Each structure stands twice: as structure tokens, then as C-alpha cells.
Amino acid sequence: MQVYxxxxxxxxxxxxxxxxxxxxxxxxxxxxxxxxKFGTASHPAIARAIDQVYAAISASDDDDIVFTSCATxxxxxxxxxVWIDKILHGEKNHIITTEVEHPSVLSTCKFLEEQGVxxxxxPVNEQGVVDAxxxxxxxxxxxxxxxxxxxxxxxxxxxxxxxxxxxxxxxxVLFHTDGVQAVxxxxxxxxxxxxxxxxxxxxxxxxxxxxxxxxxRNGQALSPLLNGGEHxxxxxxxxxxxxxxxxxxxxLEMATVNIEEKxxxxxxxxxxxxxxxxxLIPDTFTVGxxxxxxxxxxxxxxxxxxxxxxxxxxxxxxxxxxxxxxCASEDLEANTVMLAIGADHELAHTxxxxxxxxxxxxxEVDYVIDHFKTAVERLRSISSSYAKVKPTPGGEATACEMH
Amino acid sequence: MAKNDLxxxxxxxxxxxxxxxxxxxxxxxxxxTEEEAAANGNKLIVADFGAESCGDxxxxxxxxxxxxxxxENSKFKSFGCGTAIASSDMMTQLCLGKTxxxxxxxxxxxxxxxxxxxxxxxxxxxQKMHCSVMAYDVIKKAAGLYKGVDAxxxxxxxxxxxCARVSLSTLKEVIKLNDLSTVEQVTDYTKAGGFCKSxxxxxxxxxxxxxxxxxxxxxxxxxxxxKMKAAAEAGLGGDFEAMTLVQKIKAIDAVVDDNIRQxxxxxxGNMEVIDVKDGEEYIDVYIRYLGACSGCASSSTGTLYAxxxxxxEKLSDKIRVLPI
Numbered sequence: 001m002q003v004y005x006x007x008x009x010x011x012x013x014x015x016x017x018x019x020x021x022x023x024x025x026x027x028x029x030x031x032x033x034x035x036x037k038f039g040t041a042s043h044p045a046i047a048r049a050i051d052q053v054y055a056a057i058s059a060s061d062d063d064d065i066v067f068t069s070c071a072t073x074x075x076x077x078x079x080x081x082v083w084i085d086k087i088l089h090g091e092k093n094h095i096i097t098t099e100v101e102h103p104s105v106l107s108t109c110k111f112l113e114e115q116g117v118x119x120x121x122x123p124v125n126e127q128g129v130v131d132a133x134x135x136x137x138x139x140x141x142x143x144x145x146x147x148x149x150x151x152x153x154x155x156x157x158x159x160x161x162x163x164x165x166x167x168x169x170x171x172x173v174l175f176h177t178d179g180v181q182a183v184x185x186x187x188x189x190x191x192x193x194x195x196x197x198x199x200x201x202x203x204x205x206x207x208x209x210x211x212x213x214x215x216x217r218n219g220q221a222l223s224p225l226l227n228g229g230e231h232x233x234x235x236x237x238x239x240x241x242x243x244x245x246x247x248x249x250x251x252l253e254m255a256t257v258n259i260e261e262k263x264x265x266x267x268x269x270x271x272x273x274x275x276x277x278x279x280l281i282p283d284t285f286t287v288g289x290x291x292x293x294x295x296x297x298x299x300x301x302x303x304x305x306x307x308x309x310x311x312x313x314x315x316x317x318x319x320x321x322x323x324x325x326x327c328a329s330e331d332l333e334a335n336t337v338m339l340a341i342g343a344d345h346e347l348a349h350t351x352x353x354x355x356x357x358x359x360x361x362x363x364e365v366d367y368v369i370d371h372f373k374t375a376v377e378r379l380r381s382i383s384s385s386y387a388k389v390k391p392t393p394g395g396e397a398t399a400c401e402m403h
Numbered sequence: 404m405a406k407n408d409l410x411x412x413x414x415x416x417x418x419x420x421x422x423x424x425x426x427x428x429x430x431x432x433x434x435x436t437e438e439e440a441a442a443n444g445n446k447l448i449v450a451d452f453g454a455e456s457c458g459d460x461x462x463x464x465x466x467x468x469x470x471x472x473x474x475e476n477s478k479f480k481s482f483g484c485g486t487a488i489a490s491s492d493m494m495t496q497l498c499l500g501k502t503x504x505x506x507x508x509x510x511x512x513x514x515x516x517x518x519x520x521x522x523x524x525x526x527x528x529x530q531k532m533h534c535s536v537m538a539y540d541v542i543k544k545a546a547g548l549y550k551g552v553d554a555x556x557x558x559x560x561x562x563x564x565x566c567a568r569v570s571l572s573t574l575k576e577v578i579k580l581n582d583l584s585t586v587e588q589v590t591d592y593t594k595a596g597g598f599c600k601s602x603x604x605x606x607x608x609x610x611x612x613x614x615x616x617x618x619x620x621x622x623x624x625x626x627x628x629x630k631m632k633a634a635a636e637a638g639l640g641g642d643f644e645a646m647t648l649v650q651k652i653k654a655i656d657a658v659v660d661d662n663i664r665q666x667x668x669x670x671x672g673n674m675e676v677i678d679v680k681d682g683e684e685y686i687d688v689y690i691r692y693l694g695a696c697s698g699c700a701s702s703s704t705g706t707l708y709a710x711x712x713x714x715x716e717k718l719s720d721k722i723r724v725l726p727i
Contacts, residue, residue: 306459306484309484309485309488312415384481
């Protein structure tokens, strides 16, 4: 058996989505901007996909939802265009975001800092979320934009988007949310919360990679990131990626129909997995209260077991998981989200993220429980940190100062 | 960037088979107790290095024959990634059968080389080299405990890049000899900073005492000072093109004072040097005429030619004089 538990990274494309996409690769391949029948033949499918996306997040007909290549593009678009529109050619010079955003937000903010923009990176509390009232205290007359993710990719923690949106509306500040980890997993209603912009990506909810969208509230101006023709109403040029747009619409519809029921099913499996791991393996803990997490996510920390070593053993058991901790990534740093929530550095090197999907089965959960325990036991038997040994005659281990 | 860099390979794909094998089945993992060592008439040494907070830590056990100083048994425990576990295992293997003095000569480079499947292909990707450094350091710690000396006493030089074992003195020498001006050049010449990158600048995996950016800046400053000193000592006979802006202006003024200014003053005029700009083809000297010279017809012909000729002869053929 092999088990995929890395659904916050990407998801399997649903077979029904593939089926919906297929005709637009080989049969209805015309450019939808062409006047002839080959092009216009795809119009009904595009229109349907647009309807599906609008309906999934309760957007109004007057809002714009523009297809992009991914959420990274959407995030870059908002941040860089606000810089151009409101900062470079305006009176403002300040952006607020958080320390735990996706790199497509953080790296873009770093780039904007180099261009002279002031950026405030808000810390998160012990639950891994920002405090909306703290955010309020950082908004000034110079603030052009607040960018706060809807749910965190590593912990699954859901941020107080409604409260933040109200504060931004009250203060007259634009509000962008990276909705990548929320859309398709929990109910997202842009009428019920005030967001000006929201990024999303199809491959997070069983759609294809390479297609995303940006929600733009009615009336909000935003300079295009890609200039060219007049595609997407001039908002985003480039020939429409018809099969992927169709796939995204279908995937989002499938993810959001009866979403409460799907959430209950996934969270039941997630909770069973989490309970079993915490019960069977001593000295482990998980991050964030379940009720405030996306229903599929567990970030578990295992005392004495370094993240990459654990990932290695899980991979040997054909279990795909993930870690943002040291040695699994190029920069070798400890898990930044774990550090942000106040975990010590040792624990921040031990986090393993397990993320389920609606296709995760009970058998797969049982398999992960068994092999997770086996891996922890093996690695703890090697671990100098977890070894039950006498104090060393040579004194204390060398300390290392982390940045 | 090139074709092969467009799509990043998995770190694990760059591990040698030996690393993979030892990660899955370390051969020397475990502990040695006082009782076991005493039963063999040996001395037990237990040394720790690294810290869990850094993401890597190792505990090394040695059973040393006190009469021969030979390490007769060796075990380890390790908190770390696959590379850390495999490196610790190989380091333990390399210690076996050696005297403490021989073991202390084992470096992280030896450990990494021993983990290679083929001599020319690294056992681990560059950013994982730091995991083998821990193996080097814990041996020094163990040897220090056995001999009753500080582990640092085994280190003859200040090591800036532990992954590539490049010393401070080597770096300074290479920068000076090759007139290096960027960290990338320093890495190309020495390999320092080419692995885990902690030694390049603050903010990496771990804090360092010395960083390449600071060393490079210090050495370049020293080189500039030496150059200026040499130019000052050589006076006007020094290399004009190598002079600083201030030195150039002073040198030009000196030539003008000695050769030109007296003739201008005789006719009720004068001149001043406004700026000097270095170009690839010319060194442009911007001057402004004063007094009678400013309205003189020959200021853009004969006088200008005389000034430029004097400066070319005394300082550099590249000089071009431009009145403004």
C-alpha cells in the first residue's frame, strides 16, 4: 500500500475533472478569442466554469474572478499592482502582512521593501494565528494593503478573516487574502466577509496544476501584471487555458457541493489519526486547536526525531508527508511556523505535516498509524536527543545560536 | 542558471548509495557503558557535539585502550537528518582501530569522501555538507576529553568554512593574490561558502565567528590602503590610473602648478580642476577657466592643448581635458 498524506502541497486530479478537461485538448481546441466555430465552440464550457467558480465562493456577478496560472501569480499581482497603483504613484507607502505567509507573499514583500515600501510582518500567537485587534493597531494613514492568508498551509489554522476584513473596511484599507488553503476545504463566502482580493489555486482541491484565479471585489482597480491583448476584460492577457479553466470549475464545484458533509468525513479521519498518534507515541504534540483548523491538517511534533529523518522513514514505508523543518529544505532552517508559535528550536526541527483529502480511506489512516509508530521507534533508538543515557562525562553539548 | 537548474532535483536523489544504506541501517549506532569498557580494561569516552536546537546533534562513544591509545570500540547516537546519521556512522567506522592521535586527524572531508560511491561524485548535495562537519568536531571533543586538553588545541588555524575546511589565512592570501572582489569568486577559488553557505553572511543555518563578506571587505580595505600608501610613497611617479579621485586631483593640481598656472596668471587668468571621471578609453579632466582665461580665444585651442599635453606627459596618456 502507498499512502499520500501531502494534500496541502497538491492533490490528485479527480478523474471526473480529467474527463471534463479532455475534449478541450483534442476536439475543441480552438482559440476562444477566434471568431470562427472552432473558437466559439468552447464558450459554453468556459461560461459554465466561470459560473462554477463564482458560485463556489458566492461572488456577485459584478465582481471579477480572473483566471491566472496559480496563486503565486495572483499574490504577486495584488502586491505588485498595489505598489504601482497606490504607493509608487500615490501617497501611501505601507503594507501589512504576517510572518507565516506563503513565500509567494513574503518574497514579494521582501522585493517591495527593496523598492522602498515599508512592510510590517505581524507575528502569530501560540495558536499560530494573527490577532485582528493587534493588526488594527498597525494600520496607519500610510497603509495601502493588508495581506493575510485565510488558512495556514503548515498548521491548517484558520485566520480571523471576517474580523480583519471588517477592520480593513472600517479603515479604508485594501484587504487581500491568500485563500489557497481555504478554498475547497472550508466554506468560503466573499459576500459574508469583506475581502477585496482573494487568491486561489486549482491543484489544492483536486484540479489541475497550472491554473488559479484571483477574486477582485466589484469596483476595485488593479493594474494588470501581464499586458498584452484584451483577454479577461484586459485584466490578464494570455490566451485562455480552456481545458484547465474547465477543470478548475469542475474541481471547485465538486469540492464545494455539500462541503459541510465532506468536512465532517475528512475531519473524522483526521481526528482518529491524530488521537491515535498522540496516544500511541509518547512525547508528541500537535499544533493548534482542531476546531480552528482546516479539517484535513495535522502538524505533529515528535521529541527527539528530526523532521527529514522521519520523512525518510515514512517514504521508505511508501507514505508521502511533508516537513518544513531543517534539512528538508534548501535553507536548512527550523520550521518557521513552529518558531513563530513559540516552539523551542529542537521541536521546530521535528514537525511533520500530514494532510488528508476526501479520498483518504480508513485503511490508509490505519497504515499510517502503524508505520508512523515504527519509524518513530527506530529513529528514537538512534537519537542522541531522545536516548535514555547517563549524563556525559564530557559535559554539555555545544550550543548553536540560530538566527 | 542553465537547463539542469530549471527543475530542482530532490535532495535525496543526490545522496550516494552509501549514505542511503547507512541511513537505513547504521552499523555503529548504540551506546557503550562504563561496565563494558571496564570489562575490557579500557577507558570510556563520551563526547557530545551540536545541539538539537540546531537540528543536528551527535554523541560519540569511544572505548580506548589506555596502554596503546587505540580506539577498540566506537558507537554513536545522533539527532539529525539522513546525512547526519550516515556521517556519524561513517565517522565512527573511521575511528575504529586508530590511535586517538590518528583519529583526531580525520576531517569532515574524509568522512564525506568515504561516503562516496565513486571518487568524483559527492556523497551529499552541497547544502548537506554541514552534517558531516559535526562528525569532525565530535572527534576533536572526544580526543580532548581523553587527553585532558581543550578540543580547540587540535585546531591549528581559524577555520572559516568548516564544510570545505578553509582557513582564515588561506582566504586572505587567495583574495590578495588573485585580486578577488566578490564572494562568488572567493567560492570559485577556495570552495569556501559553496556548501551549507552559513559562512557567507549572517542569517544562515548557524551563527559563525567569521563571514566571507566581512573577510572580503576587510582584505579589500587593506589592499586599498596598501595601494594608496604605495601611491603616496611613489609621489607623482606613482601609477596615476590606480590613484583615488582625491589623489588624481592633487596630482593634476601639482602638474598645473608646476607647468601651467604661472603662465595663465601672467595674462590675468587662471583655472581650476572641477572633476575627474574614469572611462574605459579616457580619463576626463573637467576644468574651468578663471579671470582673463574665461573669455580668451585660445582657451579652447592652444591653452587647452598645452594643459592636456603637460598632463599627458606627466601623468597619463589617457587624459583628456574638457573645459566647462
